[in-house]
Amino acid sequence: MPRPTEPPSLHPPSERLRVGDCIVDVPLREVRAPSTRRPQRITPKSMGVLLVLVESAGKVVSRDALLAEVWPDTLPTDDVITQAITQLRKAFGQERGDPRYIETIAKNGYRLLAPVEWLAASAANAPEQPAPVPEAVGDAIAAVPWPATPRRSHSELIVASAVVLLLLGLVLLFAWSRNGNERAKIERDAWLQQPPPASRPYRLITSAPGFELMPSLSPDASMVAYVAVPADQRNTAILVQTTDQSLPRQLTRPTGEAEDSLPAWSPNGREIAYVRMIPGQECQVMVVAASGGAERKVSDCDRRSAPTFSWTPDGRGLIFGSMVTDAGSSGLRILDLASGAWRSVEYRTGADDVDLSPRYSPDGRWIVFVRNGPLGDFWRLPAHGGEAQRLSNLRADIRGWDWLPDGAGLLFGRMTDGIVRMNRFDFHEGLVTDLGIDDVWTPTVALARPAAAFVQRKPYYGLFRIALPDPRQPGVHVAEPIFPSSARDISPMVSPDGRQLAFFSDRTGVQALWWADLANPDSLRMIADVQPRPRYAPAWSPDSRRLLVTGVDTTGRSGIYEVMPASGQAIRLPVPVRDPAEAVYVPDPKQLLVLAGAGDGRLQLALFDRSAQPWRRVANLDDVSHVQLDVTGKRLLFTRQTRAGLWQVDLDLDPASVHQVDGDGPAPDRYRLWNVAADGQVVYLEQLQGCAARLRQLGRPTPPPAICLDQTRRSAPTGFSLAPRDVIYVSLAEWDGADIGFMELPSESEKHAPGWSR
Known part of the structure; x- marks a missing residue:
């Protein structure tokens, strides 16, 4: 498309x-x-x-x-x-x-x-x-001292631009x-027919069909390494090109089913570290000269969850984010490349804390990392270890970040209402500024030159109905489009009776909840009383009459809303938590499950008695990233923030009843891509090299063969649903691709230019 x-x-x-x-x-x-x-x-x-x-x-x-x-x-x-x-x-x-x-x-x-x-x-x-x-962060930034920075003057270029704009007007x-x-x-x-003139503070330096992802700039910003599938090949590899849009050079050559990703340029610009993943087999951390040559393995990693890492300032090692162990999260660790020895960074971290994407400051004095996504925040600690301090209170879904060259702030991608936007975090002023650039992922900054590269990705998803074939008798299945649009339609949730569908879409320009009677396509309409937060899909009540959605109403109040699709009415529930993320019905109508932030980005599942006023908390369960009800099995299934796999617990959240159902999925970054069918079977949607959307069952000793729903179209990351008679409703990419963008960052005299001033 x-x-x-x-x-x-x-x-x-x-x-x-x-x-x-x-x-x-x-x-x-x-x-x-x-x-x-x-x-x-x-x-x-x-x-x-x-x-x-x-x-x-x-x-x-x-x-x-x-x-x-x-x-x-x-x-x-x-x-x-x-x-x-x-x-x-x-x-x-x-x-x-x-x-x-x-x-x-x-x-x-x-x-x-x-x-x-x-x-x-x-x-x-x-x-x-x-x-x-x-964004005046207020309580969104901790009081952490940083070196003072002198005030900067406006550049003459800004004045000249204002004069030009005045004359043009x-x-x-x-x-x-x-x-x-x-x-x-x-x-x-x-205006209603023609495209707009190009006016943006960046340029795209790649334009090949498909995906260019995960950029890493050389220290002088003259080169960029990124991930792509080279022409006439099937595997992702690391490519290198100049930042003036020259033809790329293939740096790594994975064989078999191996995929290369996550390039990271060394401080001296001579080497690139990356990850080589062989699906279902192993994960390796590799290093290769930036000019090409022999690759060398420096460590193994967890194949279920790719590591996050960057170089140490001296270029002799790599610092890694938390790695999953049977005992929980391991915290930050440093790998010495010469000896292969590991050492832990000495700081206090909880077993349920997941510290990812660590990066040293330009002067080498600090380490900043993201703790506990998807409600993550920035933390820092001295480079030699010590007490970790919270820098922000964003509670945000952070999609990549890097230091600004002067060390006075950060550049990061932030998911807001389904769109990733570029933001700047200024330490001295305590402000987070939305820079007004949409669909920006994984920004990377060159430390020796004020420039940044990033991924610009704007996928468009459509809704599809697929009747699944009997896995014992494979047959052709057809992905039938439903309620088509030119927007991003995600999280299709079919009601338990199989007659209604609720989903999120930005087809009116903003994220909204939509509902339809599947037997009557003309019934499709938007629920206007609540604007949803699309991180978690809507949850149906067992009687198919109500929905639970996290969002804000027309007055701007956020919370959990109970929606009656028949009337379009949305009622804000008096949930006694600060950061509700997801809510789920249980068989007892007097009770409700709520997943919410429990501090420092951790998520906690709570069972509330809502017959009491105020609601009474009955039980808690820590380290939960997503939960669903299995009506048939009279159990709750959930994923964790700290590790891959699927767990179950009794309806009363008894800790003694917790045990793992499947240890091989879902992966931590695909924690929403599973669903419970009416008969209790659990299915998981994964992405593989030869199948962009593959459905397989979890929690069974001998599961039936997996089904490839679509070889080329990826699924949206926010959820799908199963209807009776083995029918799946899923959001697949109608158009998807990604290019690498490049932009000069303002010089010292331009820091007050639009987009960078307070």
């Missing part, structure tokens, strides 16, 4: 306008309401509806007129207008029953009530411009006033 086109662009009187108390950035499709911390991005069609309403501000615009203007030459249903209006009202912060911005005229259309003002280009540089938003304003409303209509139509 071709890559979906990006939203179009428009040239109105100005790039921004004021609607009531809100500021609208037209090219970015962002609305900033005064009560929000960051702008809300809307869909191209929603922006089109808004512009039509703005053009007729104060007048009623019929639904037919909106369809004709925004959806020309198509035959959409009226629902598309309802969805666009709903999104606009949410972006403006309009509450139910208070039509301050958009008024519904029954059986006619809509009217924009708020005053409208196009902002001149000179106002685009005013302080009200949100730009990338610094005046030219656009003059052109608009000269051509009048007819020109506005023509250009709005063009």
Whole structure:
């Protein structure tokens, strides 16, 4: 499937306008309401509806007129207008029953009530411009002293750019006033059809079909090593190229079923360490000269979970994140490459703490690492060991990070509402700043030059229904698309009665919960009362009447919500925990299971009696990353944060009943990709070299043969479900690929430029 086109662009009187108390950035499709911390991005069609309403501000615009203007030459249903209006009202912060911005005229259309003002280009540089938003972390950063950094001045380049933007805005304003409303209509139509001009602070340096992943920059930023499948080969290997988009050179040549990944450039730029994984057999840590040559094995690793590591400052060793043992997490360890000897970093860590992605600071004085994902945070300790100190309180799903060259902060990818965005963490100011770049994974920074590389990956997932063949009599199975869209549709959860489907999708521009009666495709609709957090899939009640979702309501309150799909109503449950992540029904309607943060990123499963007010905690179980109910087996199945495998526990969370069901899966990074069928069988969706989505059973001494659902399309990482009669509902990549991006970081005099200033 071709890559979906990006939203179009428009040239109105100005790039921004004021609607009531809100500021609208037209090219970015962002609305900033005064009560929000960051702008809300809307869909191209929603922006089109808004512009039509703005053009007729104060007048009623019929639904037919909106369809004709925004959806020309198509035959959409009226629902598309309802969805666009709903999104606009949410972006403006309009509450139910208070039509301050958009008024519904029954059986006619809509009217924009708020005053409208196009902002001149000179106002685009005013302080009200949100730009990338610094997040005042408050309790999100610990009070840790760092060396002072002098204030920096603006660069002359920024001043010149502002002048150019001012002149450009005046030219656009003059052109608009000269051509009048007819020109506005023509250009709005063009905005609805054409792609936007390229304007981004980075460039892509790879463009081959498929995936380029896991970049590592050489110290001088002249070269980048990354993972890809070379042309006419089947295995992933390490490739090296210059950062000016030259042709790559294949560095490693795995044979058989081996896959190479996780390259890490040595401090002197002469060697690259990486991991070689042979599925189902072994895991090896390897080192090779950056110029090529003989590879050498330096250590073994756990094949069920690839290690995280980086070089020591002297280039003589590698520091590794926590490794899983039978006794729990091992903490940080250093491998001496000359002798092959291991030594532990001396610091205090709990058996349930998982410390990953350790990196030495540019001056070699500190080690920073991420503790306990997926609600992870940054911690630091002296390079020689000592007391670990918490740097942040983000409780975030961190997708790669690196030090900034001056050691004053970090650059990292952060999963937010299903999208990974680039962030900067400034130690001195205690701020986390969203840099406004979407779909950025695993950033890496060159220490000798202010530059960064990263993966830009924006997969689009579709929903599929697959009738599974009898594994004893293999037959052809067909992946039947359902409720198709050009968006990211994930976490399809079928109700226990097999008649309803709930899933998450950003098809309206924001993550939302969607529901449909499977027997009636026209029943598909969005549940508007709650915006979900898509880390965990929705959980159905045993009677198929209710859903549990983690998210926020229209007032911005976060928590666990109980949704009644028949009415669309969502009720916030009084769960007495601070960071709820997932909730699951149990057979007793008076009880509820809640998975929540227990401090320092750890997750704890709690059983609550909700017949009492406030709810009474009945039992706890530590070290749980995901849980599901097995109704048939009258048990709970769960995965752990600290190790691979599947466990079970009784419904009352009795610690004595905990035992391992399967030791070979799920892997810690695929902790949501398993499901319990109505008959109690447990299936796991894994990714292999010859099968991108393979389904196999867990917890059986002699399981039936695995089934390859799709050889090339990967599954979304957020869950799937089984329906009666061996039918699976799964989210597969309709389009997926990744390129390596490269960007210069601001110099000392440019640190206050947009995106880097406080």
